[in-house]
Amino acid sequence: MLELEHLSKTYADGTRALSDINLSVRQGEIVSLIGGSGCGKTTLLRLIAGLDQASTGAIKLDGEALSGPHPSVGIVFQEPRLLPWLSVSDNIAFGLDHISATERKERVAHALEKIGLIEHAKRWPRDLSGGQQQRVAIARAFVTNPKVLLLDEPFSALDAFTRASLHEHLLGLWEETRPTVVLVTHDVQEAVTLADRAVVMQPKPGRIFDELPLTLSRPRDKTDLPFETSVRRVLTALDHSLKPSHQQPQRERDRQAAALWW
Amino acid sequence: MSGEIANSAWSSQQGAAALAAPSLTEKRRAFDWRILLGFLLPIAVALLWEAAVRFGLAQGRLVPPPSRIFATLLALAETGELWTHVWATLWRVLTGFIIGGVAGIVFGALSGSSETIRRLLDPTLQALRAIPSIAWVPLFILWLGIFEASKVALIAVGVFFPVYLGIAGAILSVDRKLVEVGHVFRLSRVQLARRILLPAVLPEAVIALRSGLGLGFMFVVAAEFMGASEGLGYLLVDGQQMGKPDQILAAIIAFALLGKIADSLLVLGTKPLVRWQDIVRERL
Numbered sequence: 145m146l147e148l149e150h151l152s153k154t155y156a157d158g159t160r161a162l163s164d165i166n167l168s169v170r171q172g173e174i175v176s177l178i179g180g181s182g183c184g185k186t187t188l189l190r191l192i193a194g195l196d197q198a199s200t201g202a203i204k205l206d207g208e209a210l211s212g213p214h215p216s217v218g219i220v221f222q223e224p225r226l227l228p229w230l231s232v233s234d235n236i237a238f239g240l241d242h243i244s245a246t247e248r249k250e251r252v253a254h255a256l257e258k259i260g261l262i263e264h265a266k267r268w269p270r271d272l273s274g275g276q277q278q279r280v281a282i283a284r285a286f287v288t289n290p291k292v293l294l295l296d297e298p299f300s301a302l303d304a305f306t307r308a309s310l311h312e313h314l315l316g317l318w319e320e321t322r323p324t325v326v327l328v329t330h331d332v333q334e335a336v337t338l339a340d341r342a343v344v345m346q347p348k349p350g351r352i353f354d355e356l357p358l359t360l361s362r363p364r365d366k367t368d369l370p371f372e373t374s375v376r377r378v379l380t381a382l383d384h385s386l387k388p389s390h391q392q393p394q395r396e397r398d399r400q401a402a403a404l405w406w
Numbered sequence: 407m408s409g410e411i412a413n414s415a416w417s418s419q420q421g422a423a424a425l426a427a428p429s430l431t432e433k434r435r436a437f438d439w440r441i442l443l444g445f446l447l448p449i450a451v452a453l454l455w456e457a458a459v460r461f462g463l464a465q466g467r468l469v470p471p472p473s474r475i476f477a478t479l480l481a482l483a484e485t486g487e488l489w490t491h492v493w494a495t496l497w498r499v500l501t502g503f504i505i506g507g508v509a510g511i512v513f514g515a516l517s518g519s520s521e522t523i524r525r526l527l528d529p530t531l532q533a534l535r536a537i538p539s540i541a542w543v544p545l546f547i548l549w550l551g552i553f554e555a556s557k558v559a560l561i562a563v564g565v566f567f568p569v570y571l572g573i574a575g576a577i578l579s580v581d582r583k584l585v586e587v588g589h590v591f592r593l594s595r596v597q598l599a600r601r602i603l604l605p606a607v608l609p610e611a612v613i614a615l616r617s618g619l620g621l622g623f624m625f626v627v628a629a630e631f632m633g634a635s636e637g638l639g640y641l642l643v644d645g646q647q648m649g650k651p652d653q654i655l656a657a658i659i660a661f662a663l664l665g666k667i668a669d670s671l672l673v674l675g676t677k678p679l680v681r682w683q684d685i686v687r688e689r690l
Contacts, residue, residue, distance in 0.1 A: 195586060213592045225587050229605040229682040238601075239591040270684035 145171055146192070146292050146324050151201035152349075153187055160349035161187045165201070167343065167352065171291070172322040176339035178329055178378065180386055184350020185328040186222075189294045192326065193219045205292060218290035218323075220298045224277035226269040232256070232280055233265040239288045255283040258320075259313050275306035279313055286317045293318075295327040299334065311337055315362070332382065336374045337364055344378065346385040353385040470652040479656040482641075492660060494637040495626055498554065499668070502561025503622045507615060509562070510569025514614075517570070518577025518607075519599070528574075535567045540628055547632065557629035564625035565618040572614020576607035609683055612676045619672060623665045638664070 151165040162184040169175050177185045190196045192203055194213040203210045210217070218239075226235045233252050240248045256262045259279040261272075269277055278298055285293055295314075299307045315338070318325060329335050335342045339358055346353040358374050365371060452472040459466035466474070482488035513531065517524045542563060543556075550556040580603055588598045630639020638657045645653035 193590060195589060213590050215592065219590055221583070221586075223583065225583050227584060227587070227602065227605070228684060229608075238587075241591075268682050268684075270682070 163349040176335035179345030183347035216291040218285035506562035506565030514573025518574040576610035
């Protein structure tokens with residue numbers, strides 16, 4: 145269980161990136177954070193990954209407070225971020241320094257097979273396409289068997305076909321160990337394809353606007369009517385979140401008025 | 407006969423593929439031809455000058471023809487004199503390069519990896535860098551005498567600065583995104599340096615060492631000008647004082663060859679370390 149309690153982040157220059165985020169994610173649940181640009185999705189993910197420190201609030205994993213990168217939390221970035229001087233298999237093994245060589249080999253081989261790149265094991269990242277590189281990055285995060293996997297728009301730079309195949313690879317890997325997944329995306333289709341719940345966020349400051357459960361059965365068919373309905377629901381919520389005037393809670397408006405007064 | 411061969415080639419799949427795409431060796435051969443293009447201009451100029459002197463159009467006293475330069479070079483090589491000079495110069499450059507290079511790497515790494523050390527060291531080193539290295543010569547001679555030590559010190563100073571700047575700059579410009587990958591996998595400072603920073607700075611470190619080596623050869627001439635009894639720089643001075651332009655040019659050619667060979671060896675030696683680079687083509 146991943147719990148975010150009253151999480152907020154204010155940058156040194158006074159920009160409020162996140163304000164009072166409360167969210168709990170069940171073990172094995174896939175939650176998608178969705179929202180327009182600048183609503184703090186990536187910031188939130190970086191807080192959970194321990195790459196940035198929250199200004200206030202706490203992040204708890206199974207009751208244990210997280211303060212910094214944690215072995216049970218993996219992250220896949222927007223870019224593959226593979227180390228160009230390591231072969232594909234060495235890149236996947238990057239986080240497996242602590243286990244025995246034979247087990248490491250086994251796990252890497254299994255991951256390579258899962259992502260369908262076994263024949264590329266000895267190649268350098270530069271020889272792979274963008275989609276293949278991102279698959280390696282996903283495998284690198286998965287081989288450490290994290291309890292929580294954070295995905296920061298990992299498919300945003302890819303074309304639609306590649307993206308669809310990567311969704312399948314991701315779900316295939318997820319099926320094995322069922323980690324908790326927090327996926328940041330700006331693609332509603334993607335959120336509905338992958339997630340059990342969509343959390344719609346709102347900018348300035350970043351906060352949670354609405355949560356929508358997505359209870360479609362898997363595998364999900366994009367041409368299905370329920371799928372279409374879910375997409376429409378998320379889109380409507382997203383639409384509302386971007387019209388701050390009449391959707392803003394009274395309390396928030398008061399606070400802003402007070403800030404103006406000062 | 408040849409038609410038959412072509413037919414059999416076309417009839418098989420591999421044969422067709424081989425005909426369609428030039429094989430790797432063929433590509434290599436084509437590339438070699440273009441390398442030879444670079445020799446065209448100097449050889450043409452040399453031949454023209456040789457002809458001009460032979461046909462009496464020029465005297466060739468101050469600018470000796472290539473044949474005479476090579477004769478001088480050959481004579482120097484046969485008496486063994488050339489090798490003494492080459493060895494003396496090479497020893498000085500290598501010793502100075504190793505001292506300056508190691509110091510540059512150590513100080514560059516320190517200054518690149520710690521903000522405090524950078525603030526402490528960098529201003530002083532930058533101020534020292536602003537001094538033309540030749541200006542140290544009188545001081546080095548006073549301190550270290552006129553023999554090898556002062557020469558090696560001058561070369562080491564010349565090598566130090568480009569290496570220091572290159573290494574510190576390379577560490578400072580390592581991609582933050584890759585460093586974050588290290589943070590995510592909770593690498594310690596030492597692990598981070600070994601597994602991410604070191605490999606990331608290698609390509610630029612090689613370039614820094616190469617420019618250091620180039621400067622080393624520059625400064626060895628200056629060092630040998632200031633009073634040496636052997637070395638290629640001594641050959642230069644000797645040639646000037648004795649009025650032997652062919653000896654000067656022979657020494658210059660020896661310098662060019664030596665510098666190129668040393669640089670190529672450095673590139674060759676470090677190639678396995680930077681083979682992963684995603685660059686347009688091999689560096690020159």
